[in-house]
Amino acid sequence: MAHEDDALEHERASWKPSPGLAVAVTDPVHNPELPPHRARMTDKDPAAMKTAVRTVYTLFYLSVAASIWAVAAYMIFPIESGRIVDIRNNNLFVGLGIALALLAIGIGAIHWSKAVMSDKEFIEPRHATRGRDTTRAAAVQAFADANEESGFGRRTMIRNSLIAAVAASIVPGIALFRGLAPQDTPEHPNGGNPVYLLSHTMWKKGMRLAHDPEGTPIRAADITLGSAVHVIPEPLAELSHHDGYLEEKAKAIVLLMRLLPEQLNPETNKLDWTYDGIVAYSKVCTHVGCPVALYEQQTHHLLCPCHQSQFDVANGAAVIFGPAARALPQLPIEVDDEGYLVAMSDFTEPVGPSFWERH
Structure with missing residues (x-):
């Protein structure tokens, strides 16, 4: 092995490039420096x-x-x-x-x-250390x-x-x-209070639920299992835009759904707020007020398309995903003598987005 190593070293020492072979010479890269400064x-x-x-x-x-x-x-x-x-x-x-x-x-x-x-142009050298007084x-x-x-x-x-x-x-x-805040009017002197304004909608006891936007009353027998119906108060269709139609509709819009009665898990104080599996919830999302209008029949979930808040219809429209802070307000409903769905009262809590003053 020693003889072979000596031969290899001798071969390396005696090697010379052939006349036609170019050999690259590695010189240090020249620093072009900064270009001359051009005064403005x-x-x-x-x-x-x-x-x-x-x-x-x-x-x-x-x-x-x-x-x-x-x-x-x-x-x-x-x-x-x-x-x-x-x-x-x-x-x-x-x-x-x-x-x-x-x-x-x-x-x-x-x-x-x-x-x-x-x-x-300035050059800032990088230092290996930091935190000293000089630094x-x-x-x-x-x-x-x-x-x-x-x-x-x-x-x-x-x-x-x-x-x-x-x-x-x-x-x-x-x-x-x-402009987003409620404002006082002669008809509603407390209109500047959002709690007052959002706690009162058009819904009253005995007021019929109607299709949005035509205002046709809805019979309970016409609501099929798994359906979702967009609802307004029946008198709303008679209002003109100058009479506050948009303002009233923005608060009173409702989504009506029908499940099997045994699929519902209502709270104790809301056992009689549904009729034969039919439930009604405010369409106004409790996050920033977008309309909650996407209903998934198999899971019974409502989806707000703006920020993807999801509500569980079978469990009081409780929030199960997203930024919404509370469940959708529920509208108590029943049927009248003619089989039409009617409201038992107004919403029992403010509709719309959550806010600090809400109780």
């Missing part, structure tokens, strides 16, 4: 820098004005009037105001970064340098206009949320 017009001309700064804070103040306009348009064209022209103008001008406010902030921020902030001091210095390069601390007009624009951009959203 704003770097060379103070007047151009002033113009750029003026443009940036003008855009930010334009955003403030657009946000104020969005709130003003919301009040000038009230959707509560119910007129189509007001609803159309409200959507148009409020949307334009919000769009312009956000667009002005975006354009101003981009112009600020490209024309005003320092655009010099902490370097981090503080980095923030100070970033503040100096961006001009956020020095250029007060840009800083103040940006803060004002961002703060004002939130105001239209706050104003729009006001």
